[in-house]
Amino acid sequence: MSLIRPFAALRPAPGRAEDVIAPPYDVLDTDEARTLAANRPWSFLHISKPEIDFAPGIAPYAPEVYAKAADNLRRMLDSGILKRDEQPFYYAYRLVMGEHEQLGLVATASVAAYDANRIRKHEFTRPDKEDDRVRQIVALNAQTGPVLLAYPEAPEIDRLLAETTDGPPEADAVSESDVRHTLWVIRDPGTITRITELFETLPALYIADGHHRSAAASRVAASRRQSDPGHTGNESYEYFLSVIFPHWQMRIMDxxxxxxxxxxxxxxxxxxxxxxxxxxxxxxxxxxxxxxxxxxxxxxxxxxxxxxxxxxxxxxxxxxxxxxxxxxxxxxxxxxxxxxxxxxxxxxxxxxxxxxxxxxxxxxxxxxxxxxxxPTRMEDLMAVADAGKVMPPKSTWFEPKLADGLASHVLD
Missing domain, CATH: 3.30.1760 (Conserved hypothetical protein from pyrococcus furiosus pfu- 392566-001, domain 2)
Incomplete structure (x- = not known):
């Protein structure tokens, strides 16, 4: 199994990215999400924070909340707001916040590599938060919140990604926090193969943000593996949605x-x-x-x-x-x-x-x-992860944040 692989993303239809994209589910409370999604029927918050579609006071972990997320996803598919690519691709994703810019790769990352600590952690997770993400993945049969990963120095990967942004993007949207999110589809088979090969040579990837999402993906994979008599290791559930940036471009704030x-x-x-x-x-x-x-x-x-x-x-x-x-x-x-x-x-x-x-x-x-x-430095985070240790709580604050809804991973 390769460290990363391409996938057929579920993403906004042309011209719809600004209607869809939303902040990560875990940076807003329910009231903030409800306010932000007001009069925005296609906001991805209706999928990532579906309690906003109930009366105030609903328990966010109630079964009907997860069911509502699935209903809202189907509604956006039926309305043509979200569409799925016809075959697996990689995607180049650029974030611009003020004068800061970073360019990374949207891919799916190996659960086996995560379990073997080739995709390295630096935080403890909380069981209740893991349970929430497991229920969300199961209800949607998809991973909708990308895990933010970093890769160590790899100039050829940096160069290949930069070359993929020469043409017009497939999505270009500015969020409510004035961050510009731009996405290109990498369709060239030779480029896809070379990116996969280059990542395979890396010793490790590092989780920057998304420990609960990656842990939940591992738990879902373990469960489906046990109930799948034809399991081969190449199933979509053996990979999780990720956006991977060069470590030197990532910005940690105080x-x-x-x-x-x-x-x-x-x-x-x-x-x-x-x-x-x-x-x-x-x-x-x-x-x-x-x-x-x-x-x-x-x-x-x-x-x-x-x-x-x-x-x-x-x-x-x-x-x-x-x-x-x-x-x-x-x-x-x-x-x-x-x-x-x-x-x-x-x-x-x-x-x-x-x-x-x-x-x-x-x-x-x-x-x-x-x-x-x-601010904590990326080199310090990587050193902690390499040592198999855990950072203290509230050690890192990454900006800019990824957008939910720009690309999702359906579990076939």
């Missing part, structure tokens, strides 16, 4: 922290404790850390720049991450938050919202202090 209180310390006591592990410098403007090991601290209307003392930086690929350094040297020992996954005294703010959002959360009185962090 994932910042806000804390509800000072854990019973006075401001002077808190700063004294911080100074034991960090160099502390006053700042007259918001601090956006420029290098690893540097942090911004905002409280009582003032910004300070913190730098971890060098002898406190370990060699372990997880422990040396900025999110780990802040957690282990300040948030846990000084502020008393030892389980950031469950402690309600801490919250997380994606860098897309900007440093002013940190100020707003503190100045409103909701939170007592905020920390700005340097």
């Amino acid at each position: 994932y910042n922290r806000v804390i509800r209180d000072l854990n019973g310390l006075s401001e002077a006591e808190f700063l004294q404790r911080v100074a034991e592990r960090f160099a502390v410098e006053e700042a007259d403007s918001p601090v956006k850390p420029e290098t690893p090991g540097e942090f911004g601290l905002y409280f009582s209307g003032r910004w300070r720049k913190l730098r971890i003392k060098p002898d406190l930086i370990p060699t372990d690929p997880v422990a040396r991450l900025d999110v780990s350094l802040l957690q282990h040297n300040l948030i846990a020992p000084i502020l008393g938050i030892t389980d950031p996954r469950r402690d309600r005294r801490i919250d997380f703010v994606g860098g897309i919202r900007g440093l002013r959002e940190l100020e707003r959360r503190v100045d409103s009185g909701e939170m007592a202090l905020a920390f700005s962090l340097h």
Whole structure:
């Protein structure tokens, strides 16, 4: 079984991409999705967040919700809004957000490679979220949320992908967040074969975002394998929907922290404790850390720049991450938050919202202090995955986000 292979995508009919595409299902809550899909009958949110088509209060994991997703998919097919390609292809997918641009490949990736850790993970998954994605795949008989993957340095793949964008695209749409999503179909058999061969030479692919979607695909494949007496290993369920970018093009933004209180310390006591592990410098403007090991601290209307003392930086690929350094040297020992996954005294703010959002959360009185962090680097993520380890919660915030609905994988 090859690491990746082409597939016959289910995608918007010509001229319909802007009507269809939607943010990933897991970046919106139900109210936000309902508002975004208002007066948009073909929005893919009717498939990825079908609870929006029920009265408020419906349980999002109720059986009728998954059934509604299947009904909405059939409606979009019957209306000709979505159409399936006649044979398997690869697809080039370009994302443009402001001055940032990245070009990747839409393909299906091997479940066997995922199970064997050739497609490498860096996060734990939650059973309830896995169960949700399994039910969604089973109800639709399709994978509609792509897994975001990264490939290590491979200049020939980069070159081939760039060459496929010379002609006019099959879809070109701007999302509500002003991200431009452009898709080309790669139909040339020689190019398809060469892309498959080049990916086969790579040591690994890396999950950037989509751990629950890939885990769910593996579970569905295992279930169907057991109930399929004619199983060969080449079935469509043995692959999962992916968009794969070169790691050097991907952009991780900062994932910042806000804390509800000072854990019973006075401001002077808190700063004294911080100074034991960090160099502390006053700042007259918001601090956006420029290098690893540097942090911004905002409280009582003032910004300070913190730098971890060098002898406190370990060699372990997880422990040396900025999110780990802040957690282990300040948030846990000084502020008393030892389980950031469950402690309600801490919250997380994606860098897309900007440093002013940190100020707003503190100045409103909701939170007592905020920390700005340097973004995790892709090289750090890959090192953690290569070591078979897991990153701390809320370590990465990828932008721009992929669009749901631009290409889906039907399980024949």
